[in-house]
Amino acid sequence: MTLNIARFQRWLERKQKLINFIKSENPDIILLQEVCEDNIDYAFANQAEELNKSLNYSFCSYERVTEIKKLYKAEDNGGFMGLAVLSKFPILSSELKMLKFYPENKDKKQQSNQVVSVNLNNKKISIINVHFENNDKSSKLQLKETIDYCKKNHLSSIIAGDFNMIITSDVKEIAGRDYWISYELKKYISFPPNQFSNNRVDITLDYILADKQKFKFDSIKCGPKNLSDHIPVLAEVAFE
Numbered sequence: 001m002t003l004n005i006a007r008f009q010r011w012l013e014r015k016q017k018l019i020n021f022i023k024s025e026n027p028d029i030i031l032l033q034e035v036c037e038d039n040i041d042y043a044f045a046n047q048a049e050e051l052n053k054s055l056n057y058s059f060c061s062y063e064r065v066t067e068i069k070k071l072y073k074a075e076d077n078g079g080f081m082g083l084a085v086l087s088k089f090p091i092l093s094s095e096l097k098m099l100k101f102y103p104e105n106k107d108k109k110q111q112s113n114q115v116v117s118v119n120l121n122n123k124k125i126s127i128i129n130v131h132f133e134n135n136d137k138s139s140k141l142q143l144k145e146t147i148d149y150c151k152k153n154h155l156s157s158i159i160a161g162d163f164n165m166i167i168t169s170d171v172k173e174i175a176g177r178d179y180w181i182s183y184e185l186k187k188y189i190s191f192p193p194n195q196f197s198n199n200r201v202d203i204t205l206d207y208i209l210a211d212k213q214k215f216k217f218d219s220i221k222c223g224p225k226n227l228s229d230h231i232p233v234l235a236e237v238a239f240e
Contacts (some may be wrong), residue, residue, distance in 0.1 A: 001027040002206055003223075003232040004131070004162040005047060007036045007081065018227045019054045026224070027234060029118065030086040034130040035062060038079040048084030057086040061094035065112045065131075083114035083161075092117040092124065099145055102138040113146055126150075128167070130161035139164045140239045143174050158216035158237065162230065166203050179209040182235055186220040190231045208235045215239045221225045 022030065037046040052060050062084040069078040083090065096112040114129035130146060132139040137196070143163060150157050159179070165171055168183050175181060182188075183204060190206035210217060216238050223232035 001025065001029070001209060001223075001232055001234045002031040002033075002129075002160040003228060004033040004160075004230040005035060006228040006230065007034050008038070008047075009229070011047070014227060015051070015161065019051060021056055021223055021227055021232070025234060028088045029058070029127065031114075031127070031129040031160050032084040032086070033129070034081055035084040036068075036081050037064075038077055046080075046082065046084065048086060052086060055086065057088060059087040059089070059091040060090050061085050061087075061114075061116065063094060063096045063112070063114050065096065066215075083112070083131060085114065085116050085119055085127065085129055088121040089121075092119050099132075099134075099142050102133065104142055107179065111142060111147075120239075122176070126155040126157040128157050128159045128161075129158060130163065131165045132162065134164045136166065136170075140174060142171055143171070147175060147178070150211070154209040158208065158210050158215065160206075160208040160233075160235075162205055163207050164205050165207070166205065168204055171207055173211075175209050178213075179211055180215065180217050182208040182217065182220045182233060185217050188220070188222045188233070190222065190229075190233055191229065192225055192231070206230055206233050208233055208237075210235070210237055213240075 032048055035047045046062050048062050064080045064082040065080055068081050094116045097115050099109045099111045111133050116127045118125045132142040189202040190204045192202050218236040218238055220235050
């Protein structure tokens with residue numbers, strides 16, 4: 001399962017709904033984007049660990065990506081935002097891999113991938129948790145960069161997260177030769193319009209890719225709209 005949890009926006013309202021949904025679906029591995037921790041009281045180290053107080057996944061790995069000035073409201077003290085993985089299976093390693101900086105990036109900061117290795121029944125599985133820049137050109141370049149990284153390091157990976165790629169055909173153009181694409185198996189919407197978004201129509205930003213040499217999809221489905229501004233995407237994945 002992958003979901004951008006939208007920082008602390010309406011967090012107290014959404015948190016229990018998210019916990020209930022995850023418990024009902026019971027995914028083996030969860031990838032989360034926009035996972036935050038604040039500079040105020042650190043009641044929990046980050047939202048992933050806060051969720052896991054109720055979910056009780058055996059393994060939780062959080063990586064800070066960037067410091068941000070506003071988490072809740074204009075006068076707050078800011079905090080940090082990152083990527084997280086919850087897993088029933090042992091996480092062997094987790095590290096950030098910085099992506100190149102592109103001039104089109106609105107926030108004037110570099111993005112990172114969380115590269116995770118999981119021991120799944122004595123098989124080492126490579127998973128890359130992504131949150132690409134929110135513009136069409138940069139997100140395409142960052143997907144290409146991520147796939148090139150996998151090729152260079154001989155990784156047959158699952159790549160999943162918030163791609164910020166509105167044009168679904170671009171994902172197929174870049175990744176379709178080597179990866180199964182969740183959207184190609186089942187068409188879905190992952191980002192409906194909301195009061196904070198610029199889009200006024202339903203779009204898809206979130207994808208799961210699976211290397212064709214090692215994996216295949218058995219099923220794809222989406223969750224409800226009330227857990228975040230994004231909709232969770234879930235895949236059943238078989239592997240060789």
